[in-house]
């Protein structure tokens with residue numbers, strides 16, 4: 001029997017990837033939230049990069065093991081957890097999905113720059129980077145509802161948390177980021193209603209996410 005514990009932060013999009021995969025695979029796990037502004041010593045001792053998510057794996061007869069980096073945690077779960085496979089069976093398609101997971105990480109860093117920018121000088125290049133990535137995705141994704149068609153994949157687990165950030169921003173004002181991108185907009189909506197994606201964050205996620213941006217005096221909220 002293996003016990004899994006995910007070391008987490010309530011609004012972290014990288015943590016959500018792992019939660020979504022665990023829920024899709026119906027694997028039991030514990031969650032331990034930490035304060036990233038005040039990282040506990042036990043966390044720094046087990047997290048080589050000082051970042052969440054960290055997955056603690058406890059197996060009978062073995063010392064507890066640590067897996068860090070969200071994309072690696074996804075691969076570990078895919079290889080070990082029962083439940084539906086979330087990567088394609090074909091090696092080339094699987095490699096392509098891993099490429100798009102990497103693309104999703106790059107999108108998250110654009111979104112971070114966009115949402116936390118304090119003025120339009122910082123915000124404009126970040127927005128251009130997101131627009132470019134979104135146009136690229138629009139010409140890449142299948143007819144949906146998910147990234148590769150009807151089957152939910154790890155790529156969906158990666159983009160759900162990114163789109164959720166935009167959904168949260170749009171509770172304040174429209175961003176226009178999905179304008180003219182019908183396939184992407186459909187994908188985003190399909191992910192927003194998927195149980196695993198919906199339940200991957202605390203119920204006060206939007207409040208927590210916007211509160212963080214308010215503390216940063218983010219331009220994106222002032223523009224509303």
Ligand SMILES: N[C@@H](CCC(=O)N[C@@H](CS)C(=O)NCC(=O)O)C(=O)O
Pocket residue numbers: 009011012013014015036050051052053068069070071
């Ligand atoms: N490449 C990492 C990124 C994880 C990451 O940036 N996590 C953030 C929270 S969303 C973090 O722990 N930041 C703490 C810090 O950098 O001090 C992954 O994919 O797991």
